[in-house]
Amino acid sequence: MKKLIISIVLVNLLVACASEKPKETVAAPEPVAAPAPAPEPKAEAPVAAPAAPVRAEVDPLNDPNSILAKRSVYYPFDVAAVQDEDKPTVQAHARYLSEHANRKVRLEGNCDERGSNEYNLGLGQRRADGVKKMLELGGANAGQSESVSYGEEKPRAKGHDEASWKQNRRTDLIYAR
Template identity: 45%
Template sequence: MKAIKLLIIPALASTMIMTGCASRKPATQVDGTTTPTAATNVNTTGLSDDAALAAKNLAGASSKGVTNENRAFLAQRVVHFDYDSTDLSPNDYQTLQAHAQFLKANMGSKVALTGHTDERGTREYNMALGERRAKAVLNYLVSYGVNPTQLEAVSYGKEMPVNPGHDEAAWKENRRVEINYEAVPPLLK
């Protein structure tokens, strides 16, 4: 039974990621530049424009830690959370494992993990919740062997929403941790 779960969960996660929604925030590419995209644009591969662009940037790379299996997961740079929660979703495990594998193989890469919340709650509470979310991702990456000196947890609380709406759909988009690479080995530029 446990072996079946280990096979089914990654398959479901892959399916969910490949059919996920596009981001409304400019994509932070592997080389650190940004490319604005519309939230409704989805390319023919089924990936959002942001994810497809990041995957394209990795496609020509022959760097350590970039395999065909984890290219699509490396293109995902956002982990979402439930309301008032710091628990990671099973859908995000493969994405975080791919980033952990890449970071372990590329010790020169550094990542800022930026925690965000929706608009509900006080500023102080949301700053603390954003930090706990960023640290949850940081701790997961460290548990997979990433050197803690490569990671920085930062909280923006409710100050930087990607969706300015005031409903559950907007709040769901805003409850997130973004994985932002600061320095990437030259092979990926």
């Protein structure tokens, strides 16, 4: 068991290194040569780690340390453009989608409650559409993403304050399984 933990830590370290590469390659953690027990703990028998490393495809989507683990982008009040700090995230997802043509993602736009329900439905749609456009510019096919809006109908936090509102102004990227 100890060995398994160590080897997972090792994989994580490798991925961490990969994602610290210069910016232009932002999203693309290259396939990592992983020691036998791949990310899924119940994969193949736990063969002694150093022996005969197998080159396994690790889906970076499942890597909690990848930028792809970030599945929400956030907005200021009544703004629908993806903010600079979230652009690398969206671009990373764009690159991932372009490299995994069979993958599909659902973009759900949401808003805080400071608007009418219907206005917010339009604003949430505009937010999700903005992410969709950025995914397509980054190489994803149009058919790989679907943008919808919930307006203010599905708040993540329910308070009438900025602490809640800022969590509710977001687009979620939800991958189809």
